[in-house]
Amino acid sequence: MSNFESKIDAEDSVATLQRPDKALMWTRGLEKSYRKGSLAVPVLNGVDLEIEAGSFTAIIGQSGSGKSTLLHLLATLDAPCAGEVHFNNRRIDNLPAKQREKLRNEQFGLIFQFYHLLPELSTLENVLVPKMVQDGFFSYLKNKSNYLKRATELLEMVGMGHRTTHKPAELSGGEMQRTAIARALISDPSILLADEPTGNLDEENGDEVMETLDRLRQKENLTVVMVTHDNALAQRADAVIRLISGKVA
Numbered sequence: 434m435s436n437f438e439s440k441i442d443a444e445d446s447v448a449t450l451q452r453p454d455k456a457l458m459w460t461r462g463l464e465k466s467y468r469k470g471s472l473a474v475p476v477l478n479g480v481d482l483e484i485e486a487g488s489f490t491a492i493i494g495q496s497g498s499g500k501s502t503l504l505h506l507l508a509t510l511d512a513p514c515a516g517e518v519h520f521n522n523r524r525i526d527n528l529p530a531k532q533r534e535k536l537r538n539e540q541f542g543l544i545f546q547f548y549h550l551l552p553e554l555s556t557l558e559n560v561l562v563p564k565m566v567q568d569g570f571f572s573y574l575k576n577k578s579n580y581l582k583r584a585t586e587l588l589e590m591v592g593m594g595h596r597t598t599h600k601p602a603e604l605s606g607g608e609m610q611r612t613a614i615a616r617a618l619i620s621d622p623s624i625l626l627a628d629e630p631t632g633n634l635d636e637e638n639g640d641e642v643m644e645t646l647d648r649l650r651q652k653e654n655l656t657v658v659m660v661t662h663d664n665a666l667a668q669r670a671d672a673v674i675r676l677i678s679g680k681v682a
């Protein structure tokens with residue numbers, strides 16, 4: 434990191450608000466609107482939330498209520514129009530792009546509804562992709578045996594140990610999602626941010642993915658934030674954030 438970047442980091446990440454007790458991640462006054470022609474369409478109108486370390490939080494709300502928008506702001510994939518996101522005693526919504534990317538790579542595990550696996554790679558290779566991207570060629574080769582060990586262990590933990598050489602097209606939806614979960618964990622993130630991870634699965638596969646997440650949460654001491662519109666799934670959570678009219682109800 435250059436001096437310039439570290440200076441920006443030090444200045445920008447000064448906590449401007451009081452940290453709530455025990456919160457690993459928290460927001461204050463988050464606002465987001467999208468432009469539609471000359472019109473600004475408001476989606477989030479001042480979201481305040483806290484996510485406790487080690488907890489399982491569900492974000493629920495009707496279709497179009499802003500759940501995915503909120504998750505993207507938490508993951509620093511998008512920036513709020515107003516308000517702040519804090520993680521690990523640091524303000525993160527206004528970090529420079531490079532630092533947000535580093536934060537995502539090292540600390541956040543991201544899971545989406547449509548898996549986003551690379552079709553030409555095997556299950557095992559897909560799980561290794563984040564390490565290839567983060568490390569660069571030579572560093573990756575140097576550490577490859579460790580990564581292979583960890584990727585194999587993760588695939589076994591998500592019940593995919595018998596499918597390491599399969600390509601995504603040869604897997605069921607639940608198997609693809611469990612592979613995506615293993616990939617999200619390869620960098621040992623401290624928080625998992627999942628957007629409807631079971632939304633595209635039938636009940637049986639959805640239950641299997643949820644059980645996998647539950648098991649991993651305990652074993653790996655993970656904090657999980659999951660968007661869902663399934664109330665039964667939300668009932669498994671320690672905390673439920675319900676979005677209504679762009680605010681936490």
Ligand SMILES: Nc1ncnc2c1ncn2[C@@H]1O[C@H](COP(=O)(O)OP(=O)(O)OP(=O)(O)O)[C@@H](O)[C@H]1O
Pocket residue numbers: 467468469474476494495496497498499500501502503662
């Ligand atoms: N890129 C965009 N440009 C314009 N409007 C957008 C954009 N992304 C989302 N919106 C609008 O913001 C609102 C919230 O969208 P979001 O995807 O966050 O909802 P959601 O709660 O995740 O819905 P769902 O349950 O259907 O996934 C919607 O009304 C949507 O039309």
Ligand SMILES: [Mg+2]
Pocket residue numbers: 500501502
């Ligand atoms: Mg959504």
